[in-house]
Amino acid sequence: MNSGPALAFEKRKALAESRWKELFQQPRILVGTATCGRAAGGLEVLKTIREELKKAGQSIPVMEVGCMGHCYAEPLVVISKPDSDYAPIVYGYVTPEIARLLVRDSILGDDPSLEFMLGALEANEALPSLTDLPRFRYEKPVLLENCGRIDPEDVDQYIANGGYAGLDKALEMKPQDVIELVRKAGLKGRGGAGFSTVVKWETCRNSAETPKYLICNGDEGDPGAFMDRAILESDPHSVIEGMIIAAYAIGAGLGYIYVRAEYPLAVERVRHALRQAEDSNLLGKNILGSGFSFTIRLFEGSGAFVCGEETALIASIEGKPGLPRHRPPFPATKGLFGKPTIINNVKTLASVSRIVSRGLGWYSSLGINDHSSGTAVFALAGKVVNTGLTEVPMGTSLRQVIFEVGGGIPKGKKFKAVQIGGPSGGCLPESTLDLPIDFDSLTEAGAMMGSGGMVVLDEDDCMVDVARFFLEFTQNESCGKCTLCRLGTRQMLEILQSIAQGKAMAGDLKVLAELARDVKAASLCNLGKTAPNPILTTLRYFEEEYEAHIKEGRCPARRCPDLMAYYIIPEKCERSCDACVGTCTVEAIYVGQKRVKVIDQAKCVKCGTCVPACPPQYNAIVKISPLSELPEALPALKAKG
């Protein structure tokens, strides 16, 4: 239709591609400095590499990249030398000392330092690569494909890897055709509920009211979920591109990207990316000469879980407390400032960019059926070997994600449950692991996709404690508008606390289950409606654990502090060793008769610091539950218990 914008973008793209190629013709170093990388010391590694290169008088580019998903092995460094015999190599668990060696041997010298290698970046003939890992058979990075591979602060790198081609294409289509394309792709909202994206879009587009608004929900308040953070930090332009396309489709002129203030790095990267997109005429007035104008404002959320709920999120942008309201009217007809508003999750919008640029056939080939197309991004955490991010096609089983991609449970422990979907989700036991992951099957099993947080629990985790943890969270975060959510969650939390303390009565479980059903039925928003899920699923699959707490005063996982104690087995204690005494942070361990170490139970805060301190050949410190099984030497404590 309009040859102007296409030509301009083509030129820009060619330039970006040639810059990208140029980058590959010289040695370069990538350092992962997303939040996970930083937590593991990535910034120190970065500093060391820069200093060492400076000392050697070299000006090899050192790029900061986002998260590659292999968070367990952070900090990660990638060294690529086109003139060497080796493919680019990924090094894991890099310390400043190792970084110094890498600079000396691999960058300035010719030794690839294979002892620190995690794998080659791409498949090749000489070295084992990351793609040879068993997890690669299941993984299908789509939304995460750029993460950790491009510099998030350089828009040209995004363009060179296919970025903004979707926008360029969309602007040549009619808005209605863009909606049609996304409809055929069967895109469902990736924020958790899985509602059809285009149904919302169309309602908004068809509304006669103007102006219309588009909001990207990057609030991600679910504890245990960090995929939105990773995408915003590692590939912010993919979300911005999706926003512009969506705005074009629904006819919005102003958009907000709502990012949690707890994610300072994501805020910084998004702000930078927005400026770049504006400078490149990808955002702002008359985008790529198409006549379409769209502005994005960055809004920092201020830490209220309920603001993940769309009506509450809108209230907070309007400068009010984030209280959800009844729907309908839905935001698509009456949202921000009373005008039609679309709210989409970070991953939904990042999917839009890909669907438009790569087309329908490609998107439909991912996933299993019309109901669950595309991929699912999971944040793997808890008791699993390979913690980090992963993306798998819909339909992959939980077992494959946890045991193949995640590498199973560390330290030879037994799998107990997987907690999916945060406080709105539930705990699924071993028997459900072969379920294919999609929106429907998870809901049927009592959990939900939620935002995609997946926390693996092993035999040392207590299900009562997990349920109590989530209830404490939802009770804290309840905005207080609905009585049952405000008071019901508090009552449920109190019952769970009394169970964890061994003070509950026989009828309490029944009350708990009844309350759970009532809160579910009588709450306005999804925070309240799903708050009882952790209780309901743990009761459904792990009732015997509740019973053990109530009837025997025993915590089977030996986790609830009121029902367990640490104990040093006198026969096993190596009397000349003082390791536990030295590490105890509250000086609760003393040297008793015949130099056997004893824990003063009254002083012990049950932090468990002493357990790893006891040399494995002695292994003298154990956890005991119920307290009545503590040896006779401690009558005072038993009386207390």
Place this chain on the structure above:
Amino acid sequence: MIEYLAEVNLTHHQSDITPEERQKLFDFLNSLGQHCSREQSDLIPILQGAQSRIGYLPAEAMLGIAEYLGIPEIDVYSVATFYNQFRLNPPGKHSIRVCLGTACHIGGGHIILDAWKRRLGIDKKQTTPDREFDLDTVACVGCCAMAPVTVIDSTEVHGKVSPTRVDGLLLGYKLQKEKEASA
């Protein structure tokens, strides 16, 4: 424009705003007109701006912002107390944030919180009397792979924290302070 600062009757509430903080507040309110409209939808960004400059939201700041936006004071107060991000008492020199997300909980985040409480002698949401440290929890910093996590001064992220690490971190600050004092 901000004569109200003189009018605020400080006897009505306990306020320990320092002259320096008052000056920062004065400068901040004076700068607002340049880049902010006077819409209620600017309330949260303005509160965030005030907090990042002064470190917290003293009563004077909330009153001033209410006047600037022309909205009832209670609206400002209800927003400031609804969101976890805002604090109404002065921060310490260093802000300790213990993550209590699911992964951190499973990894013993509450034990780490206990360790900080014990060592600092304060509860969460409090500041040490010497204004050196303040302590709070955060629902999740999204760094679950490194659980349990403590964030210091909002950018320094410490992963895989143990009670002994808490002692180590505190010792680091103590040594630094001694060094500064002797320098």
